Amino acid sequence: MISPVLPTYNRAPLAFTSGAGSWLTAEDGSRYLDLGAGIAVNALGHAHPALVEALTAQAQNLWHVSNLYRIPEQERLAQALVDRTFADTVFFTNSGTEAAELAIKMARKYWYDRGEQRREILTFEGAFHGRSTGAIAAAGSEKMVKGFGPLMPGFRQLPWGDHDALRAAITRDAAAVMIEPIQGEGGIRTLPDACLKGLRDLCDATGTLIIFDEVQCGVGRTGKLFAHEWAGVSPDIMMVAKGIGGGFPLGAVLATENAASGMVAGTHGSTYGGNPLGCAVGARVLDLIDDAFLEAVSQKAAQFRQGLEGLIASHPAIFESVRGQGLMLGLKCKVAPTEVVKAAYAQHLLTVPAADNVLRLLPALNIPGSDITEALARLDRAAAALAA
Numbered sequence: 257m258i259s260p261v262l263p264t265y266n267r268a269p270l271a272f273t274s275g276a277g278s279w280l281t282a283e284d285g286s287r288y289l290d291l292g293a294g295i296a297v298n299a300l301g302h303a304h305p306a307l308v309e310a311l312t313a314q315a316q317n318l319w320h321v322s323n324l325y326r327i328p329e330q331e332r333l334a335q336a337l338v339d340r341t342f343a344d345t346v347f348f349t350n351s352g353t354e355a356a357e358l359a360i361k362m363a364r365k366y367w368y369d370r371g372e373q374r375r376e377i378l379t380f381e382g383a384f385h386g387r388s389t390g391a392i393a394a395a396g397s398e399k400m401v402k403g404f405g406p407l408m409p410g411f412r413q414l415p416w417g418d419h420d421a422l423r424a425a426i427t428r429d430a431a432a433v434m435i436e437p438i439q440g441e442g443g444i445r446t447l448p449d450a451c452l453k454g455l456r457d458l459c460d461a462t463g464t465l466i467i468f469d470e471v472q473c474g475v476g477r478t479g480k481l482f483a484h485e486w487a488g489v490s491p492d493i494m495m496v497a498k499g500i501g502g503g504f505p506l507g508a509v510l511a512t513e514n515a516a517s518g519m520v521a522g523t524h525g526s527t528y529g530g531n532p533l534g535c536a537v538g539a540r541v542l543d544l545i546d547d548a549f550l551e552a553v554s555q556k557a558a559q560f561r562q563g564l565e566g567l568i569a570s571h572p573a574i575f576e577s578v579r580g581q582g583l584m585l586g587l588k589c590k591v592a593p594t595e596v597v598k599a600a601y602a603q604h605l606l607t608v609p610a611a612d613n614v615l616r617l618l619p620a621l622n623i624p625g626s627d628i629t630e631a632l633a634r635l636d637r638a639a640a641a642l643a644a
C-alpha cells in the first residue's frame with residue numbers, strides 16, 4: 257500500500273521533535289549533532305532565540321497580507337539586501353526553485369524588450385537549481401529529467417570548469433549564464449576565482465547576463481555574505497533561498513536595475529512570496545550575519561578543515577580530500593558517501609551526501625568550536641567502524 261506521504265524521498269528512519277543550536281532531539285529522546293542544518297537552511301542553528309522572538313512578535317501582529325498592498329517588513333528586508341549587495345531591487349519567493357523560475361523569466365524578458373532573439377541560457381553539468389519543470393531543464397541531468405519531458409527548451413549544459421567551452425558558448429546569441437559559484441548537490445565543486453572573473457569578462461564583452469545561484473552557498477555560508485564576493489565579481493541576477501530564512505521558507509531574486517528592467521507591473525507575482533512572517537525572520541537573520549559573524553565563520557571553518565585533514569590522514573581508505581569554502585565543506589570519499597552517512601547516524605551525527613562521491617558538512621554557521629571538536633570525534637568513530 258502506498259504511504260500517505262508521496263514516497264519521493266529515501267528517508268532515514270529518524271524523526272526529530274525539537275532542536276537547539278547544532279543539536280536535534282529524536283522521538284526516543286536521544287540527541288544528534290547536526291552537520292546538515294536542513295541542507296544549509298538553519299544557518300543560525302535550531303530555535304535561535306532572536307529568530308524565535310522575531311517570528312513570534314510578527315505572528316502576534318500580522319501573518320499574511322496580499323502583495324496588492326505595501327508590506328513594510330518586505331521593504332525593510334529588500335533594503336537590507338540592496339544595502340549589502342550588488343543589487344538594486346529584490347523579489348521575494350518561498351523557495352530556491354521559485355527564485356530560479358523568476359531568474360529565467362527575467363533574463364528572457366530582458367532580451368525580448370530589446371527586440372533581440374537571445375534565448376539560450378547556458379548552465380552546467382552537475383548543476384542543481386530546483387525541481388520545477390524549468391529548473392530540471394536547466395540542470396539537464398538524466399536523473400532529474402527522465403520521464404518528465406517534453407522539457408522546457410532554451411538551456412544548454414556546459415562542462416564544469418572548462419574555460420574553452422565557456423568561451424565558445426558565450427557569444428552574442430547567449431541570453432544568460434546560470435551558475436552556482438560552488439555547486440552544492442553536484443558535490444561541493446568550487447569554481448576558482450579566476451574562472452568567475454573570466455566568466456564576468458566574457459559576459460561583459462557579449463552583453464550576456466550572469467545569474468548566480470547562491471541558494472546553497474549564499475547568506476554567510478562561505479564566510480562572506482555571498483560566495484561571489486570572494487572573487488570580487490558580481491552577477492546581474494542572483495537567486496537566494498535556504499539560509500536567508502534561517503528555517504522559515506523564504507527565497508529571493510536580487511537584480512540590478514538594468515537586468516530587472518523588463519519586470520514591470522503584471523509580469524510576475526506570488527501569493528505568499530514576501531509575506532510578513534518570512535520577511536520579519538529574514539531581516540533578523542541578516543542583522544545577525546554581520547561582519548564579526550562572518551569573520552567567526554571563517555575561523556570555525558579553519559578549525560573544521562584542519563580537523564578534517566587529520567581525519568583524512570587517519571582514514572586513507574575512507575576519505576580522500578576536503579573541498580569547499582567556509583562552512584560549505586565536502587569530504588571526497590573512497591567509499592559510497594551514503595555508507596558514511598549511515599555510519600555517522602550510528603554515531604548520532606547528521607551529514608548529507610552529494611554527487612561526485614562527496615559527503616557534505618553544512619553545519620549551522622554559529623556552531624560552537626566544542627561542537628566542531630565533537631563532530632570530528634564522531635566522524636572519526638564512524639570512519640573507524642566503516643573500515644573495520
Ligand SMILES: *Cc1c(COP(=O)(O)O)cnc(C)c1O
Pocket residue numbers: 350351352353354356384385386387436440441469470471472473497498
Ligand atoms: C536547494 C537548491 C535550490 C532549490 O531550492 P528549493 O528551496 O529546494 O526550491 C536551487 N539551487 C540550489 C543551488 C540549491 O542548493
